[in-house]
Amino acid sequence: MDYDIWVSGYTDPFTGELRDLGVKDGIITYNGRFYDGVKHTVRAKETVTAAGRLVLPGLVESHIHLDKAFLTQRMSREADSLSDAIGMTAALKKDYTFEDIMRRSVAVIERSMQAGVTHLRCQVEVDPIIGLLSMEAALQLKELYRSLMTIQLVVFPQEGIFQQEGTEELMRQAVAMGADAIGGIPYNDTDAREHLEWIFKLAEETGLPVDLHVDFSDDPSHRTIVDIADLTIAYGLQGRVTVAHLTSLGSMESDDARVIASKMAAAGIHVITLPATDLYLNGRGDSYKPRRGLTPVRLLLEEGVNVCFGSNNIRNAFTPFGKGDPLDIALLLGQTAYMGTRADAVLLLEMCTTRAARALNLEYGALACGSAADFLLTGASDICDLIYDRTPERIVWKNGLRTAETALNKFVISPEPIVRRA
Ligand SMILES: [Zn+2]
Known part of the structure; x- marks a missing residue:
């Protein structure tokens, strides 16, 4: 057989071109213009007739907390601020067990996989309350899902490093167990600068x-990001630092924010906006003209900063909503960050595919020949329909393996192994 999978006549969401895709041994070995004519015969084990529907490169969930997902049923009330959400969740953490973390994490991973996520970076909490339990579960999940989803682990001191004695040693142990990135949260520690320097x-x-x-705040005086830009350059980590939330930047005068954004661009810092959480928790202290509480996406892009988005949390005190579908977040961001054009729809898709992959330093071929066959066929034929409808019909492949199918009867999959192309 020439191919294991042959996808005939799909629409490229970024260019609008009609194309064909061939997969062999888990690798994309053909991606070229669609030929309707009958010129050459292609032999494939499975033929998928896309009929002009969009094929996307595998979606990237760039920032998610698996270990504290699905906690709302254990809460007696909703959080009224960020510090309240941190406190409520820290109290619930005492009752976590390994099986409990696994069960809730799997629920998120399975939903994400169904949505078309092929790469996921999760924040793993490490502190004296939970010890290394969350890291042990995360490592097991990473191994369990190895062939189905690429999972990166960020070792994350949610309760601070210096305000919780013993965290330094736990962080070092967790990193040695197999971290993919070092996490930090300078706004939840005794000294933000000391916290950053340690990280x-x-x-x-x-x-x-x-x-x-x-800088998860709507207070424009919060500007830890300036220290981070300096440290990134001082440590030679350009392109290898991502920051999430950065919402105080959205409360600054735009000239002020632009100076900081251009400094960030020079340091190659990536931004992950988390609208489901940021819109929910920010602006609550404003009784008049409440601030929106998002990072200024457009301004950052204009200054040359790479921006992507993540889900952050699924059903907990920080975010009582969500089902792990990046297209839900794309729509939410489009609606709240003034991104309503066709070009913006393409940009929103980039923010959960190519831009997110760049932020996470992933090996990510975006359907290029020679790259892993991580992709999904969707029920939409148009990029605006995809984002605005969050089209539920999706078939997902990871390394050429079909990992999820939703509303399969919407698709035409030929039982015939023979297709034709030029
Ligand atoms: Zn987070």
Whole structure:
């Protein structure tokens, strides 16, 4: 057989071109213009007639907390602020067990896989309350799902490093167990600068990238990001630092924000906006003209900063909503960050595919020949329909293996092994 899978006549979401895709041994070995004519015979084990529907490169979930997902049923009320959400979740953490973390994490991973996610970076909590339990579960999940989803683990000191004695040693142990990135949360510690310097030193020692929760506030005086830009350059980590939230930047005067954004661009810092959480928790203190509480996506892009988005949390005190579908977040961001054009729809898709992959330093071929066959066929033929409808029909392949199918009867999959192309 020439191919294991042959996808005939799909629409490329970025260019609008009609194309064919061939997969052999888990690798994309053909991606070219669709030929309707009958010129050459192609032999394939499975033929998928896309009939002009969109094929997307595998979706990338760039920032998610598996270990504290699905906690809303254990909460007696909703959180009224970020610090309240942190406190409520820390209290619930005491009752986590290994099986409990696994069960809730699997629920998120399975939903994400169904949505078309092929790459996922999760934030793994490490602190004296939970010890290394979350990391042990995360490592098992990474191994369990190895052939179905690429999972990266960020070792993350949610309760701070210096305000919780013993965290430094636990962080080092967790990193040694197999972290893919060093996490940090300078706004939840005794000294933000000391916190950052500790993280960057550990990154230097281990050679790992840095992934931080930063300036999660609607207060424009919060600008830890400036220190992060300086440290990124000082440690030579350009392109290997991501920051999530960064919402205080959205409350600044735009001239002020632009100066910081251009500094970030020079340091190659990637931004992960988390609208489901940011819109929910920010702006609550404003009784008049409440602030929107998002990072200024457009301004960052204009200054040359790579921006992508993540789900962050699924059903907990930080975010009582969500089902792990990146297209839900794409629509939410489009609606709230003034991204309503066709070009914006393409940009929103980039933010959960190519841009997210760049932020996570992933090996990610985006349907290129020679790259892993990580892709999904959707029920939409148009990029705007895809984002605005969050089209539920999806068939997902990871390394050429079909991992999920939703509403399969919407598709025409030929039982015939023979298709034709030029
Ligand atoms: Zn987070």
